[in-house]
Amino acid sequence: MHELSIACEILEQVMATATEHGATEVKHVTLQIGRLSHTNPEQLSFCFKAIAEDSIAKDADFIVEMIPPSLECECGYTGPIDEKQIQENCGFTSELLAYAAVMDCPICGKHARIKGGRELIIKSIEIETENQD
Ligand SMILES: [Zn+2]
Structure with a gap:
């Protein structure tokens, strides 16, 4: 699934940033997605929650902003x-x-x-x- 691989990349980057700053919890992740990227924000959010389940990002608010071309x-x-x-x-x-x-x-x-x-x-x-x- 397209969204799952994107969610993995996002989580990787989020965790790298969080670790770098000594985070104990990730509270918000705000993402900007182009309208033409064929990415479904609901599915992406769902995938992110699923793979972040065992991480400090598990309770993060996942906010997606769509960018028009x-x-x-x-x-x-x-x-x-x-x-x-x-x-x-x-x-x-x-x-x-x-x-x-x-x-x-x-x-x-x-x-x-x-x-x-x-x-x-x-x-x-x-x-x-x-x-x-
Ligand atoms: Zn013109």
Whole structure:
């Protein structure tokens, strides 16, 4: 499963950071995932909880933020993709096909490139250490 291997990598990084800072407990893990990365946040959260069961991250709040991709056009325009336009035109959001279908630049009307949307970033980790009260 795609999500399981990602969850393993995340836990590895979280544990490395936690160990480095002498953590006794991991409280929050905030993750940013690109909309086009084909990652299901619920499944990812579930996998993370499952593999973190025997670690100090077992009770961590796992927060996933979805990052929309942006448009980049040859006319110089860069900006967010208009999700409303996608919804109106295609009847659904956050699917690769929908994004691929409506990639017209809002300034010049030409086809614009999709930039980003495939990120997978650990934004922040909150830990508890022995020294803290
Ligand atoms: Zn343009």
